[in-house]
Amino acid sequence: MDTNRLSKTLTAALNQQMTNEAQNAQIYLAYASWATDKGYDGIANFLFRHAQEERNHMMKILEYILKRGAKVVVSPIPGPGPDPTSVNDCFEKIFKSEVENTGNIYNLVNMSMDEKDWATWNFMQWFVKEQTEEETLALDLLSKIKVAGGEKAGNDALYALDTDLKDTPDDATLAQDVSADNP
Numbered sequence: 001m002d003t004n005r006l007s008k009t010l011t012a013a014l015n016q017q018m019t020n021e022a023q024n025a026q027i028y029l030a031y032a033s034w035a036t037d038k039g040y041d042g043i044a045n046f047l048f049r050h051a052q053e054e055r056n057h058m059m060k061i062l063e064y065i066l067k068r069g070a071k072v073v074v075s076p077i078p079g080p081g082p083d084p085t086s087v088n089d090c091f092e093k094i095f096k097s098e099v100e101n102t103g104n105i106y107n108l109v110n111m112s113m114d115e116k117d118w119a120t121w122n123f124m125q126w127f128v129k130e131q132t133e134e135e136t137l138a139l140d141l142l143s144k145i146k147v148a149g150g151e152k153a154g155n156d157a158l159y160a161l162d163t164d165l166k167d168t169p170d171d172a173t174l175a176q177d178v179s180a181d182n183p
Contacts, residue, residue, distance in 0.1 A: 003069035007115055011070040013108055014120075018061040019075045020104055025054035027097055030080035031090050040158070042166030043087065057130070064123055087158055088142075088151045095138035102131040141165075 006014070032047035065072050084090035105127045112120035144164070148157035 004071075006065065006068045006070040006120065007117065010108075010111055010115060010117060010120055011065065013111055014061055014065050014070075015073045015075070017104055017108060018058050018065070018072070019077060020101060021054050021058035021061060022077045023080070024097060024101060025051045025058065026077055027080040027094070028054055031084060031094065034083045035087075035090065040087065040162045042162040042164065043090075046165040046168060057127070060126075064120075068119070086151055087153065087161065088145050091138060091141045091145055095135070095142060098131065098134045098138050102135060105131050 004011075028047050028051035032044045032051060035041075035044035035047060062072055081093075084093055105124060109121060109124045109128060112118075112124060144161060145153060148154075148161055153161075
């Protein structure tokens with residue numbers, strides 16, 4: 001008996017997104033290793049935590065594919081690309097990667113809507129919110145780096161940022177969670 005409830009196109013797209021999430025984890029791991037090598041242990045801690053978060057995203061998709069009765073395909077993970085050239089470059093690359101990932105998520109949402117696969121559409125809504133959070137967090141960090149001097153940030157500013165990121169929460173405040181009483 002065939003228990004698969006995913007189309008071939010959605011199965012392929014979900015498997016690709018699983019690989020995308022694994023690649024994002026590799027990017028965070030590579031950048032965390034770079035930060036450690038440069039002496040930015042707080043930044044590295046933050047990036048290592050996000051590498052784990054990306055692996056968790058990958059596992060959510062893997063489980064979903066299995067629970068819908070489709071076949072998981074584990075594909076090779078593309079490399080993370082070159083190391084950042086600076087803390088500013090590191091977070092610019094992270095922001096770019098998150099924006100690209102958001103586009104991939106939106107494509108899956110559109111595919112599920114086109115196919116009227118409401119279970120997948122509903123599943124993907126968690127990722128839509130997550131990507132909003134990831135982009136917001138990356139932009140918040142870029143704003144901090146800009147205030148610190150951007151590419152020209154001095155050692156004192158980078159030390160403060162490094163210290164701050166060690167304990168920075170992994171969640172960002174989203175627009176939908178703000179009110180006049182709680183800006």
